[in-house]
């Protein structure tokens with residue numbers, strides 16, 4: 386019989402490292418994926434019972450190649466944590482077009498491909514779980530991070546739909562929507578460093594802890610932190626035209 390594994394993407398930094406640590410502590414056998422293999426290897430050595438795969442998930446057919454690798458090792462994904470992702474700060478018409486496209490290929494393309502790749506076997510087994518990393522960015526348009534916010538709106542919408550579709554098959558699907566969290570995200574996104582993001586940032590381990598509780602409770606959407614929960618409800622009491630203007634004024 387294939388060995389059950391938790392597959393975690395983006396496990397070389399930030400939230401992914403904490404997912405790996407917490408899921409390992411719960412007794413999961415892990416497969417970690419990211420581009421920086423040295424970091425994955427170090428984490429795998431620290432945790433034990435863990436395999437590391439270097440993979441650029443924004444590359445064409447990356448998800449298919451990853452699933453082939455798992456099949457070769459006779460591993461069955463019991464939990465998929467679709468965590469790899471990045472954002473870019475700046476005006477849409479000035480940001481690098483190729484990097485923006487890579488963001489869509491990773492945040493949307495690879496995430497969707499991996500959900501599609503693992504779901505059939507989970508349906509067949511009548512159990513499994515998929516956690517997709519969305520963001521509080523999913524709840525409104527984000528001028529100056531337009532593509533990033535749009536990718537996260539997609540992730541939230543897809544995840545909520547899959548939650549309903551797969552529930553009758555015994556599969557739990559949920560979205561974690563963190564607000565600002567202390568990871569390498571801001572550095573990668575190119576925040577100009579006025580400190581606002583850092584001041585508002587939550588601790589990565591506690592965000593992951595809150596996210597994993599969504600599995601026990603079979604929630605469709607988990608928003609960690611009271612301020613983030615309130616912010617995500619903004620669209621209920623503010624007109625969208627105002628909401629997007631406010632979001633565009635926030636300096637990071």
Ligand SMILES: NC(=O)c1ccc[n+]([C@@H]2O[C@H](COP(=O)([O-])OP(=O)(O)OC[C@H]3O[C@@H](n4cnc5c(N)ncnc54)[C@H](OP(=O)(O)O)[C@@H]3O)[C@@H](O)[C@H]2O)c1
Nearest residue numbers: 395397398399400419420421442470520565566568569570
């Ligand atoms: N931090 C926040 O404030 C925040 C808030 C809401 C949502 N999120 C979401 O949380 C998730 C994790 O982000 P983080 O904050 O932990 O950021 P991070 O510290 O920058 O980590 C991002 C991870 O994604 C991996 N990654 C990036 N590009 C990749 C690619 N092409 N192929 C494979 N892996 C790739 C990185 O590994 P390599 O560079 O080694 O490939 C790294 O392991 C993202 O989806 C992000 O959008 C973050």
